[in-house]
Amino acid sequence: MQPVVKRPDLNLVRFHQMITVAPEMTALFEKIRRAGRSDATVLIRGESGTGKELVADALHRESPRSTRPFQAVNCATFTSEMLASELFGHVRGAFTGAIRDRKGLLALADKGTLFLDEVAELPIDLQARLLRVLQLKRFTPVGGTVEQEVDVRLLSATNAALRQLVTEGRFREDLMYRLRVVVLYLPRLVERTGDVQALTWFFIDAFNERGGRRVHGLSADAWAAMRAYSWPGNIRELRNNLEQAFVLGEGPVIELDELAPELRGEGVELVHVPEPDAPSTEPSVTLADLERKELVEAWRATGGNRGKMAEALAISRPTLYRRLKKHGLT
């Protein structure tokens, strides 16, 4: 039996929907408080999964506009035409299907906050129109002729450096300067002292609340792997790993093999398996790779139940145990 790592005493700092124990984050919370009070346009920078949406939400809640609407749009999920209509609204007959006037997010966010997520993806033609809104506090709905006044505070977020996009000609320099009046940088998870541990227990608590599996510890090697991992997907990836463990594993202790293969320094998900009837063109995939992949798949399908796994793989239990041990999956 491996030693079990139990819940430590944690002095969690909560700020809106975020938690931390890291000084790097409490310093950021202070900046959010100050920036929140102002009406300044804020650009939130941070890698994928670092909590940019939560920061935007916190900025709005900290602001004098908190009782007014908060509208958010992801610039990456629309075509240029759809995004224009989404932002500026349209008048009846502006295009096929525009059967009545429709308010856009700008109008809906009047006196409140508009959050442009993934702003680097904003199409170049809309960049010009948005710049005009920021300069004149006026806009015209798609297909309309009458300008409307609007009072919004603009927040935006990106995981790409806008300056880089400017040099590539994909982002307007003048708009970049308008958006980045205040820039808040979200540290990566591994740069937040103590937060892998704090967030691990925060999510374990949350998943315990849901009912089903109840967890009170992590095996020593599971915890060692979590601490050593680089977490490129940041908080989202940490959360997903624990959620997967709650779904696939059982018992009070999270084991290493319940976590994603990346954490074990293995690339199981990336192993290329040729189509059954296609000629093998991939000599780098070994029999051991396939055997391991089969085991992992059976594990997923059965929730780790040994009897069902043996059945699914049509092998005896002793063979199953031997193979699990061979691949470090016990």
Ligand SMILES: Nc1ncnc2c1ncn2[C@@H]1O[C@H](COP(=O)(O)OP(=O)(O)OP(=O)(O)O)[C@@H](O)[C@H]1O
């Ligand atoms: N400090 C935190 N405390 C608790 N949960 C957090 C924290 N930061 C992020 N999360 C959670 O992590 C997940 C990712 O956060 P969010 O969606 O805000 O990231 P993001 O930076 O917008 O990511 P992306 O660039 O991929 O859009 C969400 O489930 C969020 O609730």
Ligand SMILES: [Mg+2]
């Ligand atoms: Mg996001």
